[in-house]
Amino acid sequence: MTLTSLFAREEMTATEHEVEDALREGVSIHNGVMPIEVIVDDDGYAKALKMARCEMVDGRPNAVEGTEYEIECDLIVSAIGQGGDLSQGLESLDNGRGLIDSDAFYQVPDRKGHFVAGDIIRPHLLTTAIGQASIASESIDHYLKQEAQQKRPKVDVHHFELLQKLRESNLSPKEFDAEDLGDMRGTSEGDWAVHNYEDRASAEIISSDRLFLGHFPYTPRNLRTSSGPTADEVLGHFEERGIGLSAEQAVNEAERCMSCGMCFECDNCVIYCPQDAIFRVKKDQATTGRYVDTDYNKCIGCHICSDVCPTGYIDMAMGDH
Ligand SMILES: Cc1cc2nc3c(=O)[nH]c(=O)nc-3n(C[C@H](O)[C@H](O)[C@H](O)COP(=O)(O)OP(=O)(O)OC[C@H]3O[C@@H](n4cnc5c(N)ncnc54)[C@H](O)[C@@H]3O)c2cc1C
Ligand code: SF4
Ligand code: SF4
Numbered sequence: 001m002t003l004t005s006l007f008a009r010e011e012m013t014a015t016e017h018e019v020e021d022a023l024r025e026g027v028s029i030h031n032g033v034m035p036i037e038v039i040v041d042d043d044g045y046a047k048a049l050k051m052a053r054c055e056m057v058d059g060r061p062n063a064v065e066g067t068e069y070e071i072e073c074d075l076i077v078s079a080i081g082q083g084g085d086l087s088q089g090l091e092s093l094d095n096g097r098g099l100i101d102s103d104a105f106y107q108v109p110d111r112k113g114h115f116v117a118g119d120i121i122r123p124h125l126l127t128t129a130i131g132q133a134s135i136a137s138e139s140i141d142h143y144l145k146q147e148a149q150q151k152r153p154k155v156d157v158h159h160f161e162l163l164q165k166l167r168e169s170n171l172s173p174k175e176f177d178a179e180d181l182g183d184m185r186g187t188s189e190g191d192w193a194v195h196n197y198e199d200r201a202s203a204e205i206i207s208s209d210r211l212f213l214g215h216f217p218y219t220p221r222n223l224r225t226s227s228g229p230t231a232d233e234v235l236g237h238f239e240e241r242g243i244g245l246s247a248e249q250a251v252n253e254a255e256r257c258m259s260c261g262m263c264f265e266c267d268n269c270v271i272y273c274p275q276d277a278i279f280r281v282k283k284d285q286a287t288t289g290r291y292v293d294t295d296y297n298k299c300i301g302c303h304i305c306s307d308v309c310p311t312g313y314i315d316m317a318m319g320d321h
Contacts, residue, residue: 002071004030006054006061017226021241026231034061036068038076048072082123105149106136115140134158155205160262162289163194169287195293206261210312215266222253263313265291269305278305289313 037050053067083098108114115136118129176192229237277298306314
């Protein structure tokens with residue numbers, strides 16, 4: 001099998017391991033060449049592909065005269081990029097390259113109410129398509145509720161939300177009734193308020209200067225390995241190429257610090273608070289991100305808890321959350 005590419009080996013639009021796999025499996029790769037003619041036999045079937053060396057001029061290949069040669073073949077597969085078939089009524093969405101443009105909300109620009117996600121924007125990965133569709137579904141929700149689209153965070157991923165976690169754990173705050181409550185100075189005792197609430201939408205990833213790195217020694221990634229057949233073994237070879245992590249490796253990988261900035265229940269804040277203002281939440285009231293609470297009648301705002309928190313979970317603020 002012969003694979004031809006317009007580009008030099010190091011510029012091929014393939015990952016290094018895909019190229020190595022192909023070579024190990026006996027594929028010969030011709031780099032920096034372009035097809036110029038399909039040569040057919042008397043019955044009109046392809047019998048060879050005429051190639052020539054090519055030079056890129058303004059991103060387009062140009063054949064170099066005098067370098068033509070033929071590759072004998074009985075099957076030619078054209079695999080030169082992906083695009084959508086928008087010919088059945090979707091022509092007006094075509095951006096001229098067989099794809100559809102989107103804005104940051106995955107809405108088609110200037111086409112209100114038209115949303116798009118996945119390879120049709122730009123061929124990429126399955127996870128990209130799923131992530132984009134997740135954002136698009138939120139955009140559709142805003143659109144249907146006739147709300148303005150909300151600015152997306154820089155790192156646009158699902159983030160931990162304490163209120164949601166409390167709901168999942170059946171620890172939702174109680175109903176809030178202003179009339180019933182009367183004087184509302186001080187919320188420390190109110191079970192209708194969420195104390196130490198931090199919306200992590202602003203910080204899905206904590207920057208390294210907010211982590212106390214002494215607690216996070218460098219831990220190398222647990223990388224998957226792969227195996228593949230040689231040219232002699234490739235026919236009929238159906239074994240998995242990617243060798244997944246063992247259960248132990250998967251656990252180790254999940255335990256590596258991902259700079260998520262979540263409380264990992266180290267008790268530092270409880271221990272170091274000079275006022276004994278921080279206390280562990282009772283077990284039946286605790287859930288992820290709700291391990292400690294603060295008695296604001298005792299807190300003097302000294303910042304020590306925030307300084308000793310290794311993960312950056314404690315954010316000192318003036319009630320802007
Ligand atoms: C060879 C190859 C290997 C890949 N390997 C990986 C990989 O290892 N990991 C990875 O993450 N990604 C990989 N990808 C990319 C991944 O497959 C795509 O990013 C992903 O499938 C995109 O999902 P999508 O829903 O946007 O599009 P698609 O999965 O293409 O789904 C689009 C669907 O719309 C249908 N459709 C098209 N036109 C119309 C129409 N007019 N009306 C109704 N339906 C229509 C199609 O039939 C199709 O079912 C690979 C892709 C290829 C081609
Ligand atoms: S700011 Fe100081 S007093 Fe208040 S909870 Fe933190 S460590 Fe305790
Ligand atoms: S908030 Fe920070 S210091 Fe307190 S227990 Fe959690 S991780 Fe430790």
